[in-house]
Amino acid sequence: MSSIEVVGLTKRFGPLTAVDDVSFQVEEGEVFGFLGPNGAGKTTTINILCTLLRPTAGSARVAGYDVASQKDAVRQSIGLVFQDPSLDDRLTAYENMRFHAHLYNVPGKEHARRIEETLRVVDLWDRRNGIVRTFSGGMRRRLEIARGMLHYPRVLFLDEPTIGLDPQTRENLWDYILELQRTHNITIFMTTHYMEEAEHCNRIGIIDQGKVVALDTPDALKRMVGADIVSIRTEDNERAAREIRERFGLETQQEDSRIRMEVADGAEFIPKVVCELGVAVLSVDLHRPTLDDVFLKLTGRAIREAEADPLSFMRLHGRLWGRGGR
């Protein structure tokens, strides 16, 4: 069964189309990522899926429930970690969790056990009585993730979960998220504009200007751009080039002191070439296409440029102007 089914989803704010006829499915237990620049329509889509916004057209089902007509059922089945913090920073970590437990109708006798369980997962059990105001950004985000898990959702939405965090905390957070996904088989739907983060996903939808322009596994997306490029330096480049042509059937190019070749899977090719060549290999360099390259190819712009362009700016702020549209 699909966890999320989106068909022809469209959201307009006045003259602005933030989400434009988007369709996709997310399978149960999948980590699915929405990748795109700020203002591409990621947050708007998430807001529709978690029933905060009504779609202008199209439909969406989350955990089997319709987001427009079965709001409460959807809300009970999902966990949310917002882009902006949504904790009460005057209360303690434990009080925030308790608040959530009541709000989501977690059985009373389950409260203590579940709060301890989820706080331990994110390593905050020792800080349970600390006032949230005194927490660092990373601790707050971890607390939000624990809170999002407290009512045992089937789908966890993470909107830019690691924005503004340092790389170390970001990695740790990913370990937590993937651990949760693995042990509990929950579906994770996340948005990001960090390429390296999108790599953690089973599948990625690339969204630009309200449209999904590509949807596949990270590797498949990268293959769209082209092959891996391996360049090697050997003791005798001419002989190496000849041998490579004969053994592997690959054309090579001479480039300064190196020879360069395109292969389907560079990581597999390198050990072979190092072992089998009759000349000693002095250095190896592998360039694999990145999701940046994919985005560039699909939209004609790098993701950073896309963020600076005025139309995206309009989209982003159109969303803010639309009343309560954040």
Next chain:
Amino acid sequence: MTATYTPATGLPTRGRRASLEANARGVYIIWYRELMRYRRDRARLISSLGQPLLFLIVFGSGLTASLGGGLKDQLGNVSYVRFLFPGIIAMAVLFTAVFSAISIVWDREFGFLREVLVAPISRASVVLGKAVGGSTVAMLQGAILLVLAPVLGVTLGPLIVLKLLGLMFLTAFALTSLGILIAARLQSMEAFQMIMNFLIMPMFFLSGAFFPLRSLPAWMSVITRLDPVAYGVDPMRRLLLGADLAPGIRIGNHHLGTAEDCLILAVFAAVMMLLAMRAFESQE
């Protein structure tokens, strides 16, 4: 851990009664949060006690000194400070109630409101929880001021205190509901300043907290009758100081009794509550 995880299921497994229970728990925890925040916020507690004291002492003594004769004609042998006392309690209730309600704007600004709005409970429960929470805090704030009663020579029996608490809660509930209705539409704290100056302060000044509502200019006496706070101040004063000083707000030739004041407050509260619920229902 894995063994204990049973993913949440949505509504179809829950009956109508279960959904009612879920909403009741929502109301409870939102109410509880207001109390927790109130308990934590020492500064608020102290300042909200300091302000009424300041009014009572400085304003009370100052006015008594400069307007002695005129006041005596109106108040008989009751000192102005004593006259002011119920008004100051109403003031504490009014400001605490409105402030609690307006904290929704803070919650929106700091994101916490989203946590509440995406929860699987009705918006009506959210609004009700907030209103009951704000009213409880406002009532407590008013109740604390009652410790001044002996100093001012006002005698309090348990029954009077109980009635006063009820009145404070009802007044607070009406004003919190009004505040929530405003907060639903308010996008910034700057706008709140305007509401404070053009709505809350006039409501306070025209409520009869500072001066008797008898013998006011005609235009003013019309406005005072539209002021919900007036229907809280009058019965509070009657309870604390007796009917001579608070003969009731006059409509035509009829002086309103405490029960009628309460009815008016209740109707006002109900209307505001319904409007506030509707305003939040449409918030996305």
